[in-house]
Amino acid sequence: MEKPAASAPESSRLARDSAVVGAATVASRLLGFARDVLIARLLGGGPVADAFLAALRLPNLVRRVLGEGGLNAPFVPLYLAIKGERGEAAARDFAGEAAAQIGFLLLVLVGLGELFAPWLVLGLAGGFAEAPETLALAASYTRLMLPFLFLTTLAAMLAALLNAEKRFTVAALAPALMNAILLVVLLLLHASETQPEAGARWLALCTSLTGLAHLVMILVALRGPGLPRPSLRWSPDMTRLVRTGGATLLAASAAQLVLLVATQIASTGPGAVAALYYADRVFQLPLGFVGVAMGTVVLSDMALAANREGPDAMLGQALALGLALALPAATALVALAEPIVSALFEYGRFDAGDRARTAAALAMFGYGLPFAIAAKVFGQVYFARRAPRLPLISGGVAVLVAAFVGFSLADQGNAAEMAALAATCAFVAQACLLGGALLRDGIWRPSIGSLRPIAASLGASAIMLAVLELLLRLLATFLAFDQLALQRVGGLGLLCLGGVASYGAAGLMLGAFGALPLRKRRG
DSSP: OOOOSOOHHHHHHHHHHHHHHHHHHHHHHHHHHHHHHHHHHHHTTSHHHHHHHHHHHHHHHHHHHHHTTTTHHHHHHHHHHHHHHHOHHHHHHHHHHHHHHHHHHHHHHHHHHHHTHHHHHHHHOGGGGGOHHHHHHHHHHHHHHHHHHHHHHHHHHHHHHHHHTTOOHHHHHHHHHHHHHHHHHHHHHHHTTOOHHHHHHHHHHHHHHHHHHHHHHHHHHTTTTOOOOOOOOOOHHHHHHHHHHHHHHHHHTHHHHHHHHHHHHHTTSTTHHHHHHHHHHHHHHHHHHHHHHIIIIIHHHHHHHHTTTOGGGGHHHHHHHHHHHHHHHHHHHHHTHHHHHHHHHOSTTOOHHHHHHHHHHHHHHHHHHHHHHHHHHHHHHHHHTTOOHHHHHHHHHHHHHHHHHHHHHTTSSOHHHHHHHHHHHHHHHHHHHHHHHHHHTTSOOOOHHHHHHHHHHHHHHHHHHHHHHHHHHHTHHHHOTTSOHHHHHHHHHHHHHHHHHHHHHHHHHHTTTTTSSSSOOOO
16 A cells, blocks of 8 residues: 555645745745846846856855755755764764864865966856956956855855754745845945946955855854854764765756856857846746755655655655646746846846847746756655765766757857756756656656646646736737836736736646645545
8 A cells, every 4th residue: 555645744844844945945036036137237248247147156056056955965864863873962063073174175175266266267157268358357256256155155064954953944044135135235336326347346245245144144043052063073974974975965966067067058159148147047936946945844854754764755745846836937937938037137238139048048948947846856865865876877967968968059049048958958867867767766656646736737837828828918018128117027927926826726626736735634
């Protein structure tokens, strides 16, 4: 007989904790949207924007990987295992050792980055080798942002301790604080009519200051459970962490490494790095909402379950939860790419050409969203078991697929669109490899009952698409690119409301939410 997915209380708690983390992530992403709208208005899509946004790729890589559970994956299962085997004091000692060792390593890496900043930029955007002025700007911005890497990684290490103790809220809210700080800085820069090059320099400096704010926020939150005592002593527990932790962190970073490859591809076309960045920022809203919950809440529960009966029972529920959100979001990104980009970014120095490049890349990202979410869910099973080998292999294959597809098509038109297509192909490959392995090993045994809500989500998304197409025709006047900003934003808001309402109604009728823990069940 098939085991129930979860008990009612446990199922409800999973939904609650996921909602808390997801809501904090959405708050951060919405503030990030406002930030990026002002960045687009200040910098546009020219060489300064390309230089700044290429330099910003490294902080964004670190922030997304760590914010979406990158350090949770190696740390949380081992911390909980030590706590269960030898008690809380031993687990705290391990946390202090991990924080101190990582902090020391980061100081060394940041120092090397400051020395070799131009080569670091070429590693992120090799196309800048043909544009020395853009390369010089990007190197200067990179040097200003590098302290962020030390500060926010140390904060994320300590936040993983909070997550292991199921204290999710403060760690999830930290990125929102960071975006709020940059938003205030941008408003001041706009008010003073700062020129793009100087504005980018101030933004780069303030990016590092947000890392300091992140660290302070986590330190304050740890006063309750108690700060771990830092120690540079190398213990057998640190050996266990390094043995699996490096591979786990690299595997958990696969999606962001794919986006780094996409940036390399986009750097071959003028204005394409900026277009890819703005499209990626929209793509990250639904990906972050679901991905952070999968990498924070679900991982903790799977790690605890792995010590008892295995995390397999939670897989179907987590996949249904992820796709119920990802499928309608992907549909909206594809159908509404141009109105979204126009309403959010087409102001100031961001012109019609920038809009066309960005919208094409956004639509291409939309096709890959459900696969990126599925890969995130599948990977948690292996991370919970401290067996990162397969996620690492699948992540490596995804990066190779992105590089092959992207560089094969880089000269076929819009470089930003081709870069997004390469990323989508990579997400498809990664999800298929991980899902196929789970099926092969008998870990995932999908039944008709467990697949029914996913099929219903697909049907509800198709109905939503039809509604959106109708609304696009009715609201064409409001959404025209020559209309005032308020009209375009209002038209986009009506489209979003119509999409949410139609998907919700269709989903309820078709049973898309039947497998989700929205209500208590009997038995």
